Amino acid sequence: MVSISMDRITLMHGAGGSLMHNLIQNHILRILKPYMEFEVPLAALDDAGICDGIVFTTDSYTVKPLFFNGGDIGRLAVSGTVNDIACIGGKPLALSLALVMEEGLSLNDLDRILDSIEHTCKEAGVDILTGDTKVVERGSLDRLIVNTSGIGVRNPLLDSNLRYVNRSIRWLLDSNLRAGDKIIISGSIADHGMAVLSAREGYGFASSICSDVRPLNRLIDRALEAGGVVCIKDPTRGGVANLLNEWAEKSHVGIMVYEDKIPIKESVRAAASFLGIDPLEVGNEGKVCIAATPDRAEHVLEAIRECDEGRDAEIIGEATDQFYAVAMRTIIGGTRIIIKPSGDPVPRIC
Amino acid sequence: MVSISMDRITLMHGAGGSLMHNLIQNHILRILKPYMEFEVPLAALDDAGICDGIVFTTDSYTVKPLFFNGGDIGRLAVSGTVNDIACIGGKPLALSLALVMEEGLSLNDLDRILDSIEHTCKEAGVDILTGDTKVVERGSLDRLIVNTSGIGVRNPLLDSNLRYVNRSIRWLLDSNLRAGDKIIISGSIADHGMAVLSAREGYGFASSICSDVRPLNRLIDRALEAGGVVCIKDPTRGGVANLLNEWAEKSHVGIMVYEDKIPIKESVRAAASFLGIDPLEVGNEGKVCIAATPDRAEHVLEAIRECDEGRDAEIIGEATDQFYAVAMRTIIGGTRIIIKPSGDPVPRIC
Structure with missing residues (x-):
């Protein structure tokens, strides 16, 4: 048996929470140490970096299993990268596709994943521009790892959106939130993480829980058209709990959310409760949180509810200067602090 | 025991030769099927894709072992991506860095690799702009996979270079070669592949063979200043044999090279001969082949020989319209056809 000491990587170092944050900061x-001045540098730890007007982002996908109810690693890769570009205020131009395959992967599975990539690209309105293919020996990998990086330019809708925001903002950064801003979620939480967990562990509720994975750039366009949006972020690893803590930390505000406003499907709530998992900490791949100025929030909500992918959207809370933490007013009337999770309770969801 | 049939991925599908080419074409x-018109699309299978003036490339690195004589996976990742951008005529702007780590990877090894990434970035004059971090369970990966993607813009030196080329060329594509063009290699072949193999297998010649891995954008700038360059490519997986066949195929020319002109270190030649490996098929990570018009080739050669990384450069052959294959005049006076290898004889060199 091999012991893992504190000087080695653990699963939680990749789970999107405070341990990952520490790894990124301390290592x-x-x-x-970049010596160039980038518009949005690596150290901002935002959804994408920006240099010379080019929005640039990368993600490696290690989801297990490769196929799950509602999606697969290919759809996940395209959606995740498109969403990262769109969330910061970019319009996706093109993606890269780098495949690392385990010897023995079936060409049939590969073709299914490529089909899904092609289909999701068309849905999002992007294309694959460049690629790479590697193969490693059997036993060196779980079948397939996909990296998609993406490039984009400033979304032209961003300027008309920002006319409604009476502040100096150029991109939709995590640090843009101010007290009073309303927080919208585009739909129900925890669907993706619970669907992956179900597919992996073979729980009986697998069939009733479906991943939400999808590109959201069109929904984000609708939100920007409504005007008044100050930040957008997708609650992936570490879920909504991690996202709200990142916003609060980087924007130096408190956040209050209302439990009864947070959309969650009954099957997901039941499964999470059965497994003792907090759905606020579970990753999503087809949802965004949008912060908007108080006067525009209802317009944004209305606009995204008109999209299929945003029809269950809700205003779930607001930023405040009364305290500097994330808190939730619970259904039974109490208040609990939502701490930054050490990581997502479901590993390898993306 | 599991048998591998033809409907499954094999190691040779990732080895840079004809089997990989078939996988890419047929799957x-x-x-x-991109629906946008890109300046240099995925289907060109060049070193990078180009869209809206942005040069974009991606590579995943799975080299085994992570550290070898002369380099490591971090230096390899930065150099490989910088070189892909520079080879097509781009000036690298920024890189992404996506790490997939195996649970149990030592933080000390991670720091060494990050140090190497930082050092190689500074050497090449680029920075990391965006990143991603994933961790998979012990046994799901060989310690670490690194993906670096990169973005760049058109190298301003390209225009002055092309003034010496009396043809309509915008980028340094594999299809630019014409009969009469001279082919230069920037130094000795097969150092990288043989160094990785030595480190992996623990052969006694390990210490005398050193990888050539390094960023070559500065050497490429010197070549462009000399003028008359029509294509540049780095002979990575599948080595010089694969590179020359790709040029010949895509440019519809024959290529003749002279064995006695091809630089190779005695230790590398001896090790390859001992192992029965053709050094022409072994991958390099710090060399480029440069094709230049006949009147400028000597100027280009002189210019790159003034760089440390090009001091052993030689003109090794030329493009011809006499036949449509790659041929080599051997030292003993015969001619042999250099076929496109099915793949690199050394797996997982990058």
């Missing part, structure tokens, strides 16, 4: 950002 | 390009 990656401590050692990598 | 990836058959299914992915």
